[in-house]
Amino acid sequence: MALDLHEIEVKWQKEWEKQKTYKFDEKSKKPLFTIDTPPPTVSGVMHMGHAFAFTQQDFVARYKRMKGFEVFQPFGFDNNGLPTALMVEKKLKIRQKDYSRKDFVKLVLKHTKEQEDAMEKSFKGMGLSIDWDLLYRTIDKLAQKTAQYSFLDLHKQERVYQREAPTMWCPKCATAISQAELEDKEEESKFVYIEFKTTDGEKISIATTRPELMPACVAIHVNPDDKRYKKFVGKDVEIPFTGGRTVKVYENREADPELGTGAVYHCTFGDLDDVAWILETNVPIIEIINKDGTFNEKAGILKGLRTKEARKKIIEELDKAGHIIKQEPITHVVNTHERCKTHIEILTAQQWFVKYLDLKDEFVIKSEQSKWIPKYMKKRLDNWINGLKWDWNISRQRYYGIPFPVWYCKKCEKPKLADESQLPIDPMESKPKGKCECGSTEFTPEKDVLDTWFTSSLTPQINGKWVEKNKLFDKIFPMDLRPQGHDIIALWAFNTIVKSLFHQKQIPWKNVMINGWALDSKGKKMSKSLGNVIPPEQMIEKYSADVLRYWAGLPTIGEDIPFMEKEMVSGKKFLTKIFNASRFVSSACEGLGKVDEKKLKFWPEDKWILSRLNSLEISSTKAMDSYEFSKCLNPVRNFFWLEFADYYIEEVKHRIYGEDRESKKAAQFVLQKVIWETLLMFSPFVPHVTEEIAQSTFKSLLKEKSIHLEKWPEGNKKAVDPEAEEVGAIVTKIISLIRKEKSVSGKPLNAPVKKATVKVGDPEKLTPWLETIKHTMKIEKIETSKGELAAAIEL
């Protein structure tokens, strides 16, 4: 049978949309299960990681729906902020500074809309049971209003403050960034040894990788235990090319005597240490770098240059003047901006911050109230929280993003916040309500926009339409599940927890499920630069969405999974097997009609397989309840293939083709029950194929309009018969042994056997099964005796 999986998938995706199969009914009386789905950053493509993670999330959604929950599974696009603007700049080969703010925003919105449409199509192709009517965007009016309201609320709680502060700055993006946006990068560089003179003529040298910051040098630090430098402490050292400016030598435990010359010069600001040292030594701040990355007049001879050129120039000049002792090539790690890989600089700027460093302990304790799956991922969050050193800088000096609802009084410079009724608002285009405290009515708008995570951290509030003050929010908050990747625990999960604790005074979710990553076949991250990216569409095209979904169900939750095409092949075979087995069962069960289970006379294999089915349903339900879907999919698959198809079906064929109507009816009933309930358990994983079979082959068993709205089989403890399972397993082994005998004799499996001799631990227990074994293996006569399990045949 030639299966056109594509045709089937497209057909059912259309049908589900038409039938509104996954529609969230706010008024439903069922208990709710709400998912705070991750809005993917708009980029135009769905990558393998998306396919993987969203499918895992969908397993949960589909399962919960079958368990009788009204499932809230929305979809969002993250098209807000810096990442989006950078994506558009890169794709269209433009820079924001060449446009007016308005035009730039317009351009970004237009472009992201096109990208969204492409992505929506891809995500729909995965067969996710999402209610697309709940679609949101992190730049939408609702998101804007929510973010701005959040700002006002935090202001009311005195949790935001504004100050001129050393700030991590990306010169390329020309904006402040937060601690979480840093990325390490290993780089080749030069360790430059520079000689200075004290005012009394002694020579002291330092080593640095940032010679260009020399004009900003404000101190020299040496270790107090370093005897070489004892005599320098407190002395004044001349900085070349500064017109005789001098700095003092300080003792500092952090100066490493082993590194360089043991003496280190302190600039404003070379790195985060310098910021701390400023506070300790009370030296002046000399800022030489402008916000666009160029050096200013304080940099003297370096004025107008950028870091790279400045470094070259200063080395040349120092060398000419005889200050350079030597240069050593080194490899060191520098902080870069994760979005554009540019070196960050530290400079001071007026910024808004969310104050939360005082609450670190509370964050650690409260986040314990969510169940973390897998559990160890919570430790990553704790690790992050404990390492926090800066309050959250939420100002971004960009065009594209959600504006601060803030103006400043022209007279007294005090910030004036928007009134709640004005939200969402762009202060560039509107005026505040009322006057400033000082009586002035003249204001300048805040030009900065909010950090994109300031908005993304409000997805539960956006989803529940918190700012519209309706009943939905109370219904869905706290949400049942937050699925997300481990790479953004410190960003998305953490910031969302922070916001909910501030706004709602409680943790935002009951469960946090952390998915792993889709890696390439060798276990490496998929990335464009490595050229190992496999687009999911390509695999859907080649194998089908259900096959890709099957793959997503293989690993343990939280584990990364290498993408191997052979898994696609085996997934495809699995789907074919489901089709074929269903086809057999449906033809075998023709004319079955309605039956009264109590009146059926079951054979031992019936009792065995029914017990196995119920055991499996119990364990699968448990696995799904704890989000361990691979512990459902794998065992059900093995049961279906290795027990039901390979043994049970073979064991009952003689009854299906035979004359005994009682016996046939029982076998038919069991065949149908087992395959149907197995299909139900497969349905969250491979929704298209199971729907197709349910609708085309087992329509009469459907109580709902879709298999995905049927009840999940939970299994019945009373139907579990350990002894039936034990003997059934022995029989399986005996049949396998007899098959082996036929196989080594080069005979087909249906070759008749004159006599079989079976040794078994307890022959008596086997007695009820003898008929089954005889028929299954075409044995005329069978003898059993006590002994170690063995089988011999005479052909």
Added chain:
RNA sequence: GGGCCUGUGGUCUAGUGGUAUGACGCGACCUUUACAAGGUCGAGGUCGGCGGUUCAAUUCCGCCCAGGCCCACCA
């Protein structure tokens, strides 16, 4: 340097206080009335290493090694 995870036949993996699951690959046989995109059978593992607890450890504990992730540092 701190934290976390992983290490099971050629490859990927399940699992357990009593020597191990499945897939892919490999070999042999079988056109058997659901399925040759199949079936059956088979070969292949001292469950990373070393110690400890135990009658018994792949499973528990400690140390070590290797790989990965996060964080910090690197003048």
